[in-house]
Amino acid sequence: MATDSWAQAVDEQEAAAESIGSLQIKDKLEENGTASTATTTAAAASASTPAKMEGGEGNKTEEEDDKDDKAAQSLLNKLIRSNLVNTTNQVEVLQRDPNSPLYSVKSFEELRLKPQLLQGVYAMGFNRPSKIQENALPLMLAEPPQNLIAQSQSGTGKTAAFVLAMLSHVDPNNKFPQCLCVSPTYELALQTGKVIEQMGKYYSEVKLVYAIRGNKLQRGTQLQEQVVIGTPGTMLDWCLKFKFIDPKKIKVFVLDEADVMIATQGHQDQSIRIQRMLPKQCQMLLFSATFEETVWNFAQRIVPDPNIIKLKREEETLDTIKQYYVLCNSKEEKFMALCNIYGAITIAQAMIFCHTRKTAGWLAGELSREGHQVALLSGEMQVEQRAAVIDRFREGKEKVLVTTNVCARGIDVEQVSVVINFDLPVDRDGNPDNETYLHRIGRTGRFGKRGLAINMVDSKFSMNVLNKIQDHFNKNIEKLDTDDLDEIEKIAS
Numbered sequence: 001m002a003t004d005s006w007a008q009a010v011d012e013q014e015a016a017a018e019s020i021g022s023l024q025i026k027d028k029l030e031e032n033g034t035a036s037t038a039t040t041t042a043a044a045a046s047a048s049t050p051a052k053m054e055g056g057e058g059n060k061t062e063e064e065d066d067k068d069d070k071a072a073q074s075l076l077n078k079l080i081r082s083n084l085v086n087t088t089n090q091v092e093v094l095q096r097d098p099n100s101p102l103y104s105v106k107s108f109e110e111l112r113l114k115p116q117l118l119q120g121v122y123a124m125g126f127n128r129p130s131k132i133q134e135n136a137l138p139l140m141l142a143e144p145p146q147n148l149i150a151q152s153q154s155g156t157g158k159t160a161a162f163v164l165a166m167l168s169h170v171d172p173n174n175k176f177p178q179c180l181c182v183s184p185t186y187e188l189a190l191q192t193g194k195v196i197e198q199m200g201k202y203y204s205e206v207k208l209v210y211a212i213r214g215n216k217l218q219r220g221t222q223l224q225e226q227v228v229i230g231t232p233g234t235m236l237d238w239c240l241k242f243k244f245i246d247p248k249k250i251k252v253f254v255l256d257e258a259d260v261m262i263a264t265q266g267h268q269d270q271s272i273r274i275q276r277m278l279p280k281q282c283q284m285l286l287f288s289a290t291f292e293e294t295v296w297n298f299a300q301r302i303v304p305d306p307n308i309i310k311l312k313r314e315e316e317t318l319d320t321i322k323q324y325y326v327l328c329n330s331k332e333e334k335f336m337a338l339c340n341i342y343g344a345i346t347i348a349q350a351m352i353f354c355h356t357r358k359t360a361g362w363l364a365g366e367l368s369r370e371g372h373q374v375a376l377l378s379g380e381m382q383v384e385q386r387a388a389v390i391d392r393f394r395e396g397k398e399k400v401l402v403t404t405n406v407c408a409r410g411i412d413v414e415q416v417s418v419v420i421n422f423d424l425p426v427d428r429d430g431n432p433d434n435e436t437y438l439h440r441i442g443r444t445g446r447f448g449k450r451g452l453a454i455n456m457v458d459s460k461f462s463m464n465v466l467n468k469i470q471d472h473f474n475k476n477i478e479k480l481d482t483d484d485l486d487e488i489e490k491i492a493s
């Protein structure tokens with residue numbers, strides 16, 4: 001067992017997943033008839049995903065849920081996403097050597113990939129590199145290897161890019177680990193492992209092993225797999241304590257989801273300790289969806305002399321969104337107002353945000369009693385259940401999605417026509433949460449269409465929050481009288 005405090009967090013998290021992990025590994029062993037590793041060949045069927053990361057349940061408080069949030073959201077986004085995120089923003093490349101020519105590719109052929117890998121790429125349905133891949137892939141595949149720090153929002157093709165780089169650098173004739181990939185959680189490691197398996201489907205000489213808590217190896221094992229994916233605790237143990245991996249032979253080190261990684265106390269120390277064991281010439285690659293200062297500081301410690309690629313997030317704007325507020329005195333009145341709005345205008349799909357799970361649950365119940373097809377996204381749900389709810393909503397099976405902020409912050413749900421803040425977004429100190437407001441409202445009115453946002457105000461306090469939001473965005477939010485049907489009809493025109 002690892003001894004540091006950070007490792008405890010991973011231990012706890014992985015211990016929860018252990019029973020499922022062992023089962024899964026056992027299945028795999030029975031399937032493959034192999035010795036004691038959860039190895040998969042690139043051609044093997046991919047591992048099933050355990051449903052163990054929870055937004056919170058039992059005696060967990062909502063604030064505690066928030067801590068698991070980043071990893072859960074990242075996983076959720078991966079589960080619900082089947083395509084690249086559309087972005088028109090430009091890529092910014094800062095080269096270590098500004099005099100060397102800047103390469104970018106518009107096709108996978110230009111990269112001169114091994115035929116087995118090209119076949120894997122096309123089998124995954126990729127026709128051409130994504131924006132970030134255009135620039136990152138030539139850099140990552142260059143000789144001599146170059147270090148890279150890359151930032152772009154979730155869903156822009158980072159995982160596929162570094163998986164391709166790892167598989168390209170592996171020498172299948174060498175039966176020992178050559179690429180290490182560190183992910184913040186057990187579940188995220190499994191997701192990335194799946195991508196490695198898919199992309200390496202036609203490259204069966206390359207083998208993958210999961211360095212995750214549930215995978216117990218015999219002492220003295222020398223790994224033969226070329227690619228190792230895992231969480232930092234187990235990865236460090238396998239390198240340092242058990243010596244299953246010889247870190248001196250590693251050619252590529254990938255640190256995925258750096259922003260999620262540093263959210264867990266101590267994860268970064270562990271990653272740095274792994275990195276220190278690697279040879280100087282090892283290629284260091286670090287990926288992150290965001291680049292706040294803490295991530296940046298961490299990235300610079302892990303990746304010496306980096307090239308840097310950034311893809312800015314699409315700016316969210318309130319310009320095409322009509323915003324209103326409704327004055328009420330209680331949650332029951334807010335519900336009545338909501339019914340009036342539904343009675344007056346046709347709403348294709350709406351997302352309704354509540355402050356607590358309790359309110360969300362109550363509102364979902366009331367709305368379905370009124371005959372609405374309602375989906376509820378709640379903190380008690382496991383991530384896989386949440387993904388299923390979002391999938392159904394996106395398919396239009398339900399027309400209303402009621403949710404709390406904890407569940408929906410950062411989630412890429414496709415366009416909805418109306419967003420309703422049943423409760424206004426505030427942070428833990430009760431101050432207006434402008435960023436969340438923008439993100440919620442940004443769900444509507446995308447791609448140039450006009451969207452509608454309605455805020456429910458039920459106290460002096462929430463009126464004050466609304467005023468501050470108006471001031472912040474310098475945008476007037478008009479009052480709407482929901483007892484006047486004509487007036488409501490007008491807002492939809």
Ligand SMILES: Nc1ncnc2c1ncn2[C@@H]1O[C@H](COP(=O)(O)OP(=O)(O)OP(=O)(O)O)[C@@H](O)[C@H]1O
Pocket residue numbers: 074077078081082083084085124125126127128129130133152153154155156157158159160161289
């Ligand atoms: N070149 C491509 N063409 C088409 N689809 C792609 C391409 N690259 C990746 N994808 C698909 O787009 C989705 C997002 O890609 P990927 O998971 O690599 O993004 P990401 O930036 O790593 O996201 P996250 O930060 O959430 O992990 C996946 O479903 C992936 O299969």
